[in-house]
Amino acid sequence: xxxxxxxxxxxxxxxxxxxxxxxxxxxxxxxxxxxxxxxxxxxxxxxxxxxxxxxxxxxxxxxxxxxxxxxxxxxxxxxxxxxxxxxxxxxxxxxxxxxxxxxxxxxxxxxxxxxxxxxxxxxxxxxxxxxxxxxxxxxxxxxxxxxxxxxxxxxxxxxxxxxxxxxxxxxxxxxxxxxxxxxxxxxxxxxxxxxxxxxxxxxxxxxxxxxxxxxxxxxxxxxxxxxxxxxxxxxxxxxxxxxxxxxxxxxxxxxxxxxxxxxxxxxxxxxxxxxxxxxxxxxxxxxxxxxxxxxxxxxxxxxxxxxxxxxxxxxxxxxxxxxxxxxxxxxxxxxxxxxxxxxxxxxxxxxxxxxxxxxxxxxxxxxxxxxx
Numbered sequence: 001x002x003x004x005x006x007x008x009x010x011x012x013x014x015x016x017x018x019x020x021x022x023x024x025x026x027x028x029x030x031x032x033x034x035x036x037x038x039x040x041x042x043x044x045x046x047x048x049x050x051x052x053x054x055x056x057x058x059x060x061x062x063x064x065x066x067x068x069x070x071x072x073x074x075x076x077x078x079x080x081x082x083x084x085x086x087x088x089x090x091x092x093x094x095x096x097x098x099x100x101x102x103x104x105x106x107x108x109x110x111x112x113x114x115x116x117x118x119x120x121x122x123x124x125x126x127x128x129x130x131x132x133x134x135x136x137x138x139x140x141x142x143x144x145x146x147x148x149x150x151x152x153x154x155x156x157x158x159x160x161x162x163x164x165x166x167x168x169x170x171x172x173x174x175x176x177x178x179x180x181x182x183x184x185x186x187x188x189x190x191x192x193x194x195x196x197x198x199x200x201x202x203x204x205x206x207x208x209x210x211x212x213x214x215x216x217x218x219x220x221x222x223x224x225x226x227x228x229x230x231x232x233x234x235x236x237x238x239x240x241x242x243x244x245x246x247x248x249x250x251x252x253x254x255x256x257x258x259x260x261x262x263x264x265x266x267x268x269x270x271x272x273x274x275x276x277x278x279x280x281x282x283x284x285x286x287x288x289x290x291x292x293x294x295x296x297x298x299x300x301x302x303x304x305x306x307x308x309x310x311x312x313x314x315x316x317x318x319x320x321x322x323x324x325x326x327x328x329x330x331x332x333x334x335x336x337x338x339x340x341x342x343x344x345x346x347x348x349x350x351x352x353x354x355x356x357x358x359x360x361x362x363x364x365x366x367x368x369x370x371x372x
Contacts, residue, residue, distance in 0.1 A: 009180070009191075009220050016249060016257065018218065022050055025221045027246060034058050036096070042088055042247070047313055048215075050246040052224070057213045057243045061096050067211040068201045069093040072103035072194075075123035076113050079131045080266035081347070082250040082258035084314060089215040089245065091136045099207065100142040102132075103197045107147040111186035117148050129368060131269055133361035134354055137368070144369050147193055159205040163237075164196035170233040171226065179222045195227035202239050213243040219257075221246070250313055251306050253283035270355070273348045280307065280344050287329070288336030299332040300339075307343040315346040 022029060027050045030043070036058060037043045060067040071090060073083075094100055106120035129144060145151065150160040171192075176183045180191070198214055201207050214224060224244050231239040252258040252265035259265045264283050267276055287305030289295035302308040308329065316322045325342070328334035365371060
């Protein structure tokens with residue numbers, strides 16, 4: 001039986017067919033890496049695998065002209081290793097010269113997930129932002145805000161919410177249904193607010209007309225398509241068309257997308273060494289054979305093995321070492337238990353250092369966002 005598959009901004013179920021979604025959404029795969037990015041881990045490993053209008057961002061990087069990376073967080077669950085993929089993009093583009101705008105989607109969480117604003121605030125500050133800092137977020141050229149409270153500066157706040165209201169004139173209910181499928185008034189409002197998130201850095205009260213890149217998982221592309229369309233329809237402003245990059249999902253322990261609502265599907269950045277070991281050994285989907293003898297004879301399949309994917313996408317930066325693991329596992333020289341043990345060691349080594357940095361980051365939270 002085929003697994004039911006669904007990919008929307010609010011839910012991902014079943015296997016994700018990236019090739020089909022690229023065709024359906026009109027996204028271009030990254031076939032050849034530009035000079036500025038060919039040595040960067042996220043690009044050479046294919047973590048970032050597709051794009052729209054990335055040339056204008058590369059041009060800004062090459063000529064050292066200003067540009068913005070606009071991103072956000074949905075603070076409805078634990079910060080897990082899957083979230084590191086977008087966090088790494090934030091740090092990468094910040095290093096390349098981007099000003100970061102980071103939206104806390106507390107209004108969307110309220111409308112689409114019925115979560116209170118205060119709960120979203122606490123999760124955002126004490127989990128997401130704390131982990132961003134520990135992962136290397138630079139306070140310079142970085143602005144974090146809540147959708148429910150854009151700015152204490154009235155001119156900036158007014159322009160942001162005015163933009164959301166004006167954008168609603170340029171989209172119809174039928175278009176919402178065509179883009180999103182199942183839609184409700186709350187989700188329509190959240191989608192327009194997301195469009196305002198992506199476009200408002202170009203308002204005169206903020207940066208003015210400027211290239212903006214938005215890094216997303218492919219499930220969030222409906223928001224991108226809506227914002228791109230609206231940016232060219234609205235008569236009140238002139239916007240540089242949005243650019244976007246697309247990263248693959250880090251698979252959940254048992255396959256599919258990692259879900260913050262299912263603790264058995266993810267490894268949190270606060271998990272202990274024993275919790276990591278238990279989760280990997282109990283839940284991680286293996287590409288190995290049923291018996292040692294069969295595995296030695298026929299080899300395993302690293303392409304479907306979750307532990308190998310974690311090494312490939314996050315935890316093994318040495319390309320030669322990764323290639324050796326791939327070949328040894330595929331030939332049967334490396335057993336599934338050995339691959340799991342190696343992955344546990346790599347993840348726990350990372351988490352040990354990260355958790356120290358996370359404790360240190362608590363002292364710096366006030367540098368990034370007002371806490372009271």
